Every structure is written in C-alpha cells, then in structure tokens.
Amino acid sequence: MKKDMTPEEYLQRIMSKEPSETCPMRRTLELLSGKWRTHILYELCKKDSYRFGELKKALPRITNTMLTSTLRDLEELGIVHREQFNEIPPHVEYSLTDKGKALLPVFCELAKWGENNLD
Amino acid sequence: MKKDMTPEEYLQRIMSKEPSETCPMRRTLELLSGKWRTHILYELCKKDSYRFGELKKALPRITNTMLTSTLRDLEELGIVHREQFNEIPPHVEYSLTDKGKALLPVFCELAKWGENNLD
DNA sequence: CAGTATCCCGTCCGATACTG
DNA sequence: CAGTATCGGACGGGATACTG
Numbered sequence: 712m713k714k715d716m717t718p719e720e721y722l723q724r725i726m727s728k729e730p731s732e733t734c735p736m737r738r739t740l741e742l743l744s745g746k747w748r749t750h751i752l753y754e755l756c757k758k759d760s761y762r763f764g765e766l767k768k769a770l771p772r773i774t775n776t777m778l779t780s781t782l783r784d785l786e787e788l789g790i791v792h793r794e795q796f797n798e799i800p801p802h803v804e805y806s807l808t809d810k811g812k813a814l815l816p817v818f819c820e821l822a823k824w825g826e827n828n829l830d
Numbered sequence: 831m832k833k834d835m836t837p838e839e840y841l842q843r844i845m846s847k848e849p850s851e852t853c854p855m856r857r858t859l860e861l862l863s864g865k866w867r868t869h870i871l872y873e874l875c876k877k878d879s880y881r882f883g884e885l886k887k888a889l890p891r892i893t894n895t896m897l898t899s900t901l902r903d904l905e906e907l908g909i910v911h912r913e914q915f916n917e918i919p920p921h922v923e924y925s926l927t928d929k930g931k932a933l934l935p936v937f938c939e940l941a942k943w944g945e946n947n948l949d
Numbered sequence: 950c951a952g953t954a955t956c957c958c959g960t961c962c963g964a965t966a967c968t969g
Numbered sequence: 970c971a972g973t974a975t976c977g978g979a980c981g982g983g984a985t986a987c988t989g
Contacts, residue, residue, distance in 0.1 A: 718934050718935050718938040719934065721938050721941070721942075722875060722876075722934065722937060722938055722941060725941045725945070726875075726876050735941065735944030735945055735948055736872055736937070736940060736941050736944055737869065737872075738944060738948055739940050739941070739943060739944035739948065740868045740869055740872065740940070744863075744865065744868075746863065749859045749863070750856065750859060753855055753856075753859065756841060756845075757841075757845050810947045813943055813946065813947055814943060815837050815838065815841065816837050816939045816942070816943075817936065817939040817940055817943060818841060818855070819837040819840050819841055819939075820935045820936040820938075820939050821855060821858050821859070821862075821936055822840070822841060822844045822854065822855050822858070823840075823935070824858060824932055824933060824935075824936060825854030825855055825857060825858035826844070826854055827932065828929045828932055829854055829857055829858065
C-alpha cells in the first residue's frame with residue numbers, strides 16, 4: 712500500500728479488481744472462519760511458541776478435539792508450524808509461520824477497534 | 831496508537847493489560863464470528879448503502895433467513911443501520927454506522943494479507 | 950420489495966474415556 | 970504430555986412456500 716493511500720482508497724482498489732465470488736477478501740474471510748481459528752491465532756501472537764497444554768490452558772473452553780483439529784487445519788494452511796520433539800514424555804511446540812505472523816497487523820486493527828468501540 | 835509504535839508493541843500493550851477471558855480482543859472476535867457477518871460487513875464497505883435485494887445479489891449463496899437474521903444481529907450491535915422507507919413497494923436501506931465504518935482498517939489489513947499470502 | 954413461517958437436515962462441536 | 974476414539978446432540982443453516 713502506498714503511503715499516500717487512505718484505507719478507503721486501498722479497499723476501493725482491491726474491490727474494483729476482483730469478481731465478488733472468489734476474491735482474495737472472501738477467501739481470506741473463509742480461512743479465518745470457524746469457531747476457534749482466530750482465537751488460537753491471537754493466542755499464538757502473544758508468545759514465540761506454545762505447547763499443546765499451554766494453549767489449552769489459555770483457552771479453557773476449547774476441547775482437546777477442537778484444539779487438535781483446528782491446529783491441524785491451520786498447519787495445513789501454512790499459518791501454523793508444528794514441531795515435534797521425539798522425547799518421552801512427548802513434547803510438541805506450535806508457532807506462527809511467516810504467513811501467520813503477517814496476520815499481526817490484522818489483530819492490531821481488531822484490538823484498536825475493540826478498544827474504541829466495545830460498550 | 832502512537833506513530834512510533836510497531837504493531838508488535840501495540841499488541842503487547844493490549845495483551846498485557848487484559849485478563850484473557852473477557853479481553854476486548856476476545857469480545858471483538860466473538861462479535862465478528864458467525865458464518866456471514868464479516869462477509870456482509872465487507873460488502874457494506876463497498877457502497878454507502880444497500881437494499882436488501884442488492885445484498886442478496888452480492889452474496890448469492892446466502893439465504894433470505896440468514897441475511898435477515900444476520901443483519902438484525904449487526905443492527906442490534908450498533909454496527910449496521912437499517913432505514914425503512916414507508917413506501918409501496920417496501921424500501922429498506924442498510925448502511926454501516928460509524929462503529930461499522932471503523933472496521934474499515936481491519937478489512938484493509940485483511941485485504942493486504944490476502945494479496946500477499948494466498949496461494 | 951423485503952421480508953416471515955415452517956420444516957428439516959448435516960456438521961460442528963462437546964463430553965468422556967482411553968493411549969503411545 | 971499430547972494427543973486419539975467414539976458417540977451423541979444442538980444448532981447453524983438450507984429449501985420452500987407464503988405475505989404485508
């Protein structure tokens with residue numbers, strides 16, 4: 712985005728280029744939909760890496776099943792990296808890939824919106 | 831956000847202030863979750879106002895039921911404004927409130943992420 | 950035109966128990 | 970510790986028909 716473009720102008724450019732059905736925005740929104748995806752990603756923003764149990768503690772209402780399957784989905788999308796250490800007891804670490812870290816500005820804007828517009 | 835803060839620093843500040851369960855971020859993510867909410871909001875960014883049928887055409891896979899109920903939800907949250915003209919045939923216009931327009935930078939960052947990271 | 954009203958289905962998701 | 974396996978239920982969401 713050129714420095715002299717307002718968000719409006721930038722969006723205008725994006726929107727005008729794309730047919731509505733498969734445009735990047737729709738696909739992006741699709742990627743991030745699902746009950747837990749954004750919550751997990753936000754959590755992963757906070758620290759360099761997380762172990763399974765840490766994530767579970769940070770998101771107390773998620774179940775094992777959902778945490779596992781959502782992490783797998785995000786891994787497959789190239790947003791989350793999973794590193795398995797062959798130790799006993801098992802040891803796995805989750806972190807954001809570069810693609811995942813690129814979401815940081817998104818969360819930043821969401822945070823700002825929340826601060827200014829909630830309640 | 832002060833001009834000299836990086837997104838990382840800003841997020842760091844947000845995150846450190848808040849207990850994890852009811853923090854603004856979580857509540858914001860909650861607000862925007864649901865299969866159609868972000869799609870409708872993105873659509874509403876494109877033009878000053880939409881009629882019901884226009885939105886339906888722009889989102890061909892949504893059903894009447896879902897469009898109505900999601901719009902009602904967003905109206906209740908103060909994000910969408912509904913204006914009803916008492917004419918025959920009926921005429922209703924939907925637009926973003928100021929709170930809704932404040933989401934523009936979020937969509938902007940999402941668009942950028944999509945451009946750089948899809949495929 | 951801008952919706953309701955109904956009925957109904959599939960998948961998402963949770964709870965619980967178990968394991969390498 | 971970091972998960973699977975299994976089952977079941979709710980509810981998000983679809984299709985269709987109808988209306989002020």
